[in-house]
Amino acid sequence: MTEEFGGLLVRTPRRTDIPAWAQLIARIAGAERHTWYEKAEDLETFFELQDAESDAILAFDDDGVPRAHGRLTAVGDGAVVRSEGGVDPDxxxxxxxxxxxxxxxxxAGRIAAERGLPGTALRAQHEEHVEGPAQLLESAGFGVVRWFHEMHRGLDRVPPERPLAPGYELLNWTPELDEAIRVLHNLAFAGHWGSAPRSEESWARRVGNPEVRRAWCTVVRETRSGDPVAYHLGSHDPEIERLHGRVEGYTELIGVHPEHRGRGLARGLLEDAVRRFAADGMTTAALDMDSGNGTGALALYEGVGYRVVNRAPVWEKAVPATP
Known part of the structure; x- marks a missing residue:
């Protein structure tokens, strides 16, 4: 696909575009003071898991520099499609x-038609302090359907060590547990808003991301059965220190098997993670949560000392299928 709009030449991205594409995303993130932004390795993953020829565009100036981008990711069967995009500040x-x-x-309308659906929910998310996307989305008929919270906790003091409930033990998450934890993750997040089951390939990409710190990844095992029933995935993005002046340990994912909830396992994992972050020289523990989560997650995080520091609205528009 090649076309032109806004004085820019538009085409589908190629793998050779990834470095310049990542630089465009970084320029946008710097201008808008994003808390986090995608890197080249995230775009590599997009090429591995998605049809970049159909689901992404880059717009170039006369010198061949990308100045705008857009892409889509279908969730599950395609009833929900997530969007990413932006325009160079200049x-x-x-x-x-x-x-x-x-x-x-x-x-998005064509994705729905390709999958035999009457339509899809097209979603977009941005940080609350960035005003431009809100104005654009509202003018296009999108409405806010959810809010996500970014939460931080200082690491000058950490929770004391305490044992898990009887019948459970804490282990390091080693690579041979990856598949069992993928199955556990899909159980833990079944029915969660905006979540879809993880395939083996997408899970391998997630846990194999270079930002993941295996030393911060842990599992709770039920001693009777020997099965993993809860897990914590931790990561560190060195760019956070350059952008925001803090050295951050981040909780990517935390989940508990539905049959083992209410026994303090998530709290035990989170407190252990906080201690590990601090021991490795981090100054801040961070995570993101869905404000509509009905499992008591907000109370859990606040109980461990996290506080909301930033919010991000999720916008949605119903898009009918179009051939």
Missing amino acids: WRRRGIGEHVLGWQQER
Whole structure:
């Protein structure tokens, strides 16, 4: 696909575009003061798991520099499609964002048709302090359907060590447990808003991301059965210190088997993670949570000392299937 809008030449991305694409995302993130942004390895994963020829666009200036991007990721059967995108700070106020969003809506309609669905829910998310996306999405008929909270905890003091409930033990998450924990994750997040089961390939990419710190990844095993029933996945992004001045241990995922909830396992994992972060020289523990989570997650995190520092709305629009 090659077309032109807003003075930019638009085409589908190629693997050779990844370094320049990542630089575009970094420029946008710097201008908008994003807490986190995708790196080249995340774009590599997109090429591995998605059809980049159909589900992404890059828009280039006359010098071949990418100035805008957009992409889509279908969740599960495609009834939900997530969108990512942005425009170079030097190329704003030219209607380019509207072009990108228009392409995303058209492509979302085709994804629904390809999967035999009457339509799809197209979703977009941004940090609350970034005003441009909110204005664009609202003008295009999107509405806020959810809020996510970014939560932090200082690491000058850490929780004391205490044993887990009888019948459980804490272990390090070693690679041979990856598949069992993938199955556990799919059970733990079944029915969670916006979540879809993880395939073996997507899970391998998630736990194999270079930012994941295996020393911060732990599992709770039920001693009677020997099965893992809870887990914590921790990571460290060195760019956070450059961007925000803090050295951060991040909880990527934490989950508990539905039949083993209410026994303090998640709290035990989280307190252990906080201690591990601090021991490795981190200054802040961080995580993100769905404000609509009905499992008591907010009370859990606040009980361990986390506090909300940032919010991000999730916008949604129903897009009918289009051939």
